[in-house]
Amino acid sequence: MxxxxxxxxxxxxxxxxxxxxxxxxxxxxxxxxxxxxxxxxxxxxxxxxxxxxxxxxxxxxxxxxxxxxxxxxxxxxxxxxxxxxxxxxxxxxxxxxxxxxxxxxxxxxxxxxxxxxxxxxxxxxxxxxxxxxxxxxxxxxxxxxxxxxxxxxxxxxxxxxxxxxxxxxxxxxxxxxxxxxxxxxxxxxxxxxxxxxxxxxxxxxxxxxxxxxxxxxxxxxxxxxxxxxxxxxxxxxxxxxxxxxxxxxxxxxGGKSANIVLDDADLNLAVDGALYAIFYHQGQCCEAGTRLLLPEKIHDEFLNRMIEKTEKITLGDPNDMTTDMGPLISEKQRERVLVYIKSGIEQGAKVAIGGSVPQTPKLKKGFFVEPTIFTNVGNKMKIAREEIFGPVLSVIKYKTIEEAIGMANDSMYGLGGGVWSRDKEKAMAVAKQLRAGTVWINEWHLISEKAPFGGYKQxxxxxxxxxxxxxxxxxxxxxHIDEVGVREKKFWYDTVVPKN
Structure with missing residues (x-):
């Protein structure tokens, strides 16, 4: 010790x-x-x-x-x-x-x-x-x-x-x-x-x-x-x-950052990117991509791919190089996350995967929560409004890009955001409309000491x-260093100071 x-x-x-x-x-x-x-x-x-x-x-x-x-x-x-x-x-x-x-x-x-x-x-x-x-x-x-x-x-x-x-x-x-x-x-x-x-x-x-x-x-x-x-x-x-x-x-x-996937996105890249955005460090990141906005056209395929990948995420000893996710920081933090998961279920969201404490014996002493993905989430639900600070993703379906931008900005937070698209110009147009301090295009979490980082709003x-x-x-x-040098030329003094 x-x-x-x-x-x-x-x-x-x-x-x-x-x-x-x-x-x-x-x-x-x-x-x-x-x-x-x-x-x-x-x-x-x-x-x-x-x-x-x-x-x-x-x-x-x-x-x-x-x-x-x-x-x-x-x-x-x-x-x-x-x-x-x-x-x-x-x-x-x-x-x-x-x-x-x-x-x-x-x-x-x-x-x-x-x-x-x-x-x-x-x-x-x-x-x-x-x-x-x-x-x-x-x-x-x-x-x-x-x-x-x-x-x-x-x-x-x-x-x-x-x-x-x-x-x-x-x-x-x-x-x-x-x-x-x-x-x-x-x-x-x-x-x-x-x-x-x-x-x-x-x-x-x-x-x-x-x-x-x-x-x-x-x-x-x-x-x-x-x-x-x-x-x-x-x-x-x-x-x-x-x-x-x-x-x-x-x-x-805090943050409740929205990750917007456009319907022309590279799914291989965007699926892994969305998982990285939410599950990096067990979701204990202020800029985590906690809201995933998917267009109706690719929603089901994208979700299925995410679930398949999430099933392969290894929870375990943080010292093991094969471990993908470790524990949350404390029992108090785990209980907080579980309360939010319960809230999501009570408000009508559906747990697509995860949602509980893993029962593996070797994880018994650790403060673990399974990587959790919610579907059927409304943007007004508690799990979509409040910062959870854990491995909990809210998947929200949208019809038009205008609707997606509106939902992304409908938050008291404005720390991060993301756009996934093969069309960089279209992605840039969306990024410019997001009220967030950092917006990634086809990426997430890459913060540099050389670029400003901070949030809009609260x-x-x-x-x-x-x-x-x-x-x-x-x-x-x-x-201010004077170069006039002589009193006679400083006529502005005359507004107050007598000449004689």
């Missing part, structure tokens, strides 16, 4: 009350790690450290190149320790080993990208405003200050990197709160950050509960920005608390990744 302390001000320390919690393997319910639990006072201590590091420490005085080198060193260390991190990600989150390998690789790649962003110019001319002999005008992008980063449990290492990378690249200091369900790889990241030599207080990592550590981070007046990923319900709470001190917020929240506020995501962690300053 692993043991982890809080990481505050460059030191690994116990919580103030010496409280701990156990992180549980969702496959066998064994204890993976005993972790120090950050309370309100610990959170305040971490914020003070981050504040001091920003206001007084060497971090903000470093050159862009020096900060870039430290971020790049984190990327290199992740690559050096990839086998260990992969294993910990499997044990702590229930990720399959195949997915964990991808996650660790992408985490290192993302940190490398953010190291390059750190070296970007932060001063640029204001187009059309500067005039020789009158003034020079520049746009200066400066770090916001102290960033509170709050991440969920579904992609522990990637989420930590996705928050820390751009915040540090912009020159901020950070307090990161990983989920209490999956703290392990974030705490290993703390070790890496310490090892490569970040100044004390620049990065602080404190596992804790949302109602204590999380809310204190959002409320604390010494925090300048909140970057949150999680449910829309909690996102609303974060936004309301941040409003008290008018903090800037980036909120990446799926969030702001964007992560890319240059646009980096700017979410900056303040914009207009710098």
């Amino acid at each position: 692993h043991e982890y302390l809080l990481y505050i001000n460059g030191e690994f320390v116990e919580s103030g009350g010496k409280k701990t919690f156990d992180s549980i393997n969702p496959f066998n319910q064994e204890v993976v790690a005993r972790v120090a639990l950050a309370g309100i006072e610990d959170t305040q201590r971490a914020v003070r450290a981050a504040r001091k590091a920003f206001d007084e420490g060497p971090w903000t005085k470093m050159s862009k190149e020096e900060r870039s080198a430290l971020i790049k060193a984190v990327s290199d260390k992740i690559n050096e320790r990839k086998a260990e991190l992969e294993q910990l990600e499997v044990e702590d989150s229930g990720s399959t080993i195949r997915k964990a390998k991808e996650d660790v690789h992408l985490s290192a790649r993302a940190m490398n990208y953010f190291s390059k962003l750190a070296a970007m110019d932060t001063v640029e001319p204001v187009d059309g405003l500067s005039k020789p002999g009158f003034s020079q005008n520049f746009l200066v992008r400066e770090p916001i200050g102290v960033v509170a980063a709050i991440i969920p449990w579904n992609f522990p290492l990637k989420m930590a990197v996705w928050k820390l990378g751009p915040a540090l690249a912009a020159g901020n200091t950070v307090v990161l709160k990983p989920s209490e369900l999956t703290p392990v790889t974030a705490m290993e990241l703390a070790k890496i950050i310490h090892e490569v030599g970040f100044p004390p207080g620049v990065v602080n990592i404190i596992p804790g509960y949302g109602e204590d550590a999380g809310e204190e981070l959002v409320r604390n007046p010494m925090v300048d920005k909140v970057s949150f990923t999680g449910s829309t319900a909690v996102g609303r709470r974060v936004m309301s608390l941040a409003a008290i001190t008018l903090k800037k917020c980036t909120l990446e929240c 799926s969030g506020v702001g964007r992560e990744f890319g240059v646009e995501g980096l700017r979410e962690y900056t303040e914009t300053k207009h710098l």
Whole structure:
């Protein structure tokens, strides 16, 4: 069993009350790690450290190149320790080993990208405003200050990197709160950050509960920005608390993404793509393709092919390379998913496959739910409206593409969407009408640290990744430099100031 302390001000320390919690393997319910639990006072201590590091420490005085080198060193260390991190990600989150390998690789790649962003110019001319002999005008992008980063449990290492990378690249200091369900790889990241030599207080990592550590981070007046990923319900709470001190917020929240198949789609590609969209990581993805919109013309054939493929999906030990789907994160999450399945049945949807807990003896201790496909779903049903966060697909039949677009947009969410068609122009025309932050054509789930990611409507506020995501962690300053030089020529002063 692993043991982890809080990481505050460059030191690994116990919580103030010496409280701990156990992180549980969702496959066998064994204890993976005993972790120090950050309370309100610990959170305040971490914020003070981050504040001091920003206001007084060497971090903000470093050159862009020096900060870039430290971020790049984190990327290199992740690559050096990839086998260990992969294993910990499997044990702590229930990720399959195949997915964990991808996650660790992408985490290192993302940190490398953010190291390059750190070296970007932060001063640029204001187009059309500067005039020789009158003034020079520049746009200066400066770090916001102290960033509170709050991440969920579904992609522990990637989420930590996705928050820390751009915040540090912009020159901020950070307090990161990983989920209490999956703290392990974030705490290993703390070790890496310490090892490569970040100044004390620049990065602080404190596992804790949302109602204590999380809310204190959002409320604390010494925090300048909140970057949150999680449910829309909690996102609303974060936004309301941040409003008290008018903090800037980036909120990446829930989704109920619609996957539209056109009648000319390549079925071999679209069927596998639709399964990947919903069952990747057991459906525990904010952008999962949870609503599948099929035209009447190909509905039955498409559905039959999906059922046939779903029957072959292997549930099992996440460490086994032949396992396609692992367990859900917790018993609580499994019960939530089962309640939604029951709701679908009660409202008249038909279970085409799955719908229950597998009875295989070797899966007995794991928090498994069978991959589930509902047909005869109406777009107003609960299973088609609310984010389930599990392996549950709602198949909805449509007659016209206009109807499909209308149903896709008839949601409080707007995180992702997809269109499947052999005709790229037709697919583009549909994609442009979808009210979603990311739309894939003949693809799903491919998110890059180089492209902005975020949601329309109640799926969030702001964007992560890319240059646009980096700017979410900056303040914009207009710098005006006078070139007139003499009082007599500044006639605008005369509107107030006496000439004599």
